[in-house]
Amino acid sequence: MSLLHPLRRLSDIVNQAAIVTCVVCVLVMLGISFTAFVYKLATGSTLSWTYSLARLFLPWIGFLSMTISLRYGEHVAMTLLVRSLPRALLTLSAAACLAVVGLFGALLLWYGWDYFLGANQVYMVSDQIQVPAKFTAIVVPVSGAIILLHLVQGFDLLEHFIDDDSAIDELIEGESGHAEERP
Template sequence: MRLLASLRRVSDGVNHVAIVACVACILLMLGISFTAFVYKLMTGSTLSWTYSLARLFLPWIGFLSMTISLRYGEHVAMTLLVRSLPRVLLKVAAGLCLGVIALFALLLVWYGWDFFLGTSQVYMVSDQIQIHGKFTAIVVPLSGVIILLHLVQGFDLLEHFIDDETLIEELIESNDTEARS
C-alpha cells in the first residue's frame, strides 16, 4: 500500500511538471509571436523563422495537456450512461475504461518509441536555426508513459464515482470554514 501511495505522489509530481511544461510552451509561443509582431511594427518586414519555430511547441502542448486532462478526469466519458448502471456494472465499465486507457498508453509508448527512433528529419526553421525532429517526436512515448503512471490513481481518474451531493456538501463546508476564519 505504501508503494501505491508513493506512486500516486510521483504521478501528482509528474502532473505538476507537465503543467509547468505546457505553460512554458505556451509562453514561448506567445513570446516568439510577440517578437515577430514587434519586429514587424518596428521594421516593416517580417521574421521568416517565427511561425516555424512557434509551431514546434504545438505537439508538446497537445500531448502533455492530454495527460493533464486525464489526471483530472476531464477526458471524454459517457457519464450519464455509466451512472445509470447498477453498481456492479459501474465497476466493470470503469475497469474496462481504465483498461482501454492503459492500452492506448501502451500503444503510444510502443509506436511512439519507434517513431522517435526513426525520426531523421531536421526542421529548417531558418538558416541558423535547425531543430531535429526528435524534439517533437519524443513527446509521443513520453505522454504514454505519463498516462501509464497516472493509472495508479485508479478510479479517481474517472468521474463515474464522484457523488455530486457529497461533493457539493464538502464545498459548502469548506466555504463555511473559510468564512468563519
Template sequence: MDRLQPLRRLSDVVNQVAIVTCVACVLIMLGISFTAFLYKLATGSTLSWTYSLARLFLPWIGFLSMTISLRYGEHVAMTLLVRSLPRVLLKVAAGLCLAVIALFALMLVWYGWIFFQGASQVYMVSDQIQISGKFTAIVVPISGVIILLHLVQGFDLLEHFIDDEAVIEGLIDATDGEERS
C-alpha cells in the first residue's frame, strides 16, 4: 500500500475546494458587477463601491487558479525538449522541475506569511464597507501550502510522462462507445 495515498486524496479534496472557491469568487464578482449594472439602469447613477469590492476577489482567483492548474499539469512546461531526453535524464529533469516548484511554494509560504502579517492597511470600499488587507494577503501563503500538498502527486503533476498515444486512443474509444449507445 502506498503511504502517500491519504495525502494524495487530501490533495484532490483541497483541489476541489479551491475550484469551488474560485467559482464562488467569480460568481460574487459577477453578482457585484450585475448589481452595479442594474442600479445604473434603474437610477442613472453609479455605485462607487462596486468596482473596489469586486477587485478584492481577483487575488483569490489568480492564486487559487495557479494551484488548480498545477494539479492538472497545465503549467508552463518545455515538453518537447524534455521528451526528447533519454528516460534517465527525463526523470532527472522532472525531479528538478518538482524541486523548483517546491522552492517556489516554500517562498510563497515564507514571504506570503510575512506579507500577511504586515498587511495593516484597510481597503476603503465605501464609507460603510471597510475590508482589511489581510483578506487578500492570506491567499499567498495558502496557495503555497496547497502547492506543497499537491507535490505528493509526484510526476503526475508533469505532462512529461503522459503517453499521448494512449490518451488519444482512450478518447477515441470513449467517443466510439458514445456513438454506439
C-alpha cells in the first residue's frame, strides 16, 4: 500500500497536466482560427494554412480528454445494469471492466509506440510551415501510458461503487454548508 499512495498522487498530477494541455490546445486552435478571421476581415483574402494547422491539435484534445474522462469515471458504463447485480458479481464485473481498460491502455501503448516510430511523414501546412507527423503520433502511446497509470486508482475509476444515498447526502450537506455561510 505504501507504493500505491504515491502512484495515485502521480496519477492526479498527470491528470492535471493533461487538463492543462487540453486547454492549451483548445486555446491555440482558437487563436489560429481567430487570426484567420481577423486576417480575412482586414485583407479580404484567406490564410491557407490556418485550418490545416489548427486541426493538428485535435488528436491531442481527443486522446487526452479520453484519459481525463476515465480518471473521473465519465466513460461509457452500464451502471444501472451493473448496480442491479449482487455485490460479488458487481465486484467481478468491475474487475473485468478494469482489466479491459488496462488491456486497451496497453494496446494503445504497444501499437501506439510502433505508430509513433513509423511516423516519418511531414505535414505540409504551408510552404513555410511543416510539422512532423510525430507531433500527433506521440499522443497515442502517451494516452495509453496515462490510462495504465490511472488504473492505480482502482475501483474509484468506476461509478459502480458510488452509494447514491451518501452522494446525495454529501451534495445536500455541501449546499447547506454554503447556504449557512452566506449573510
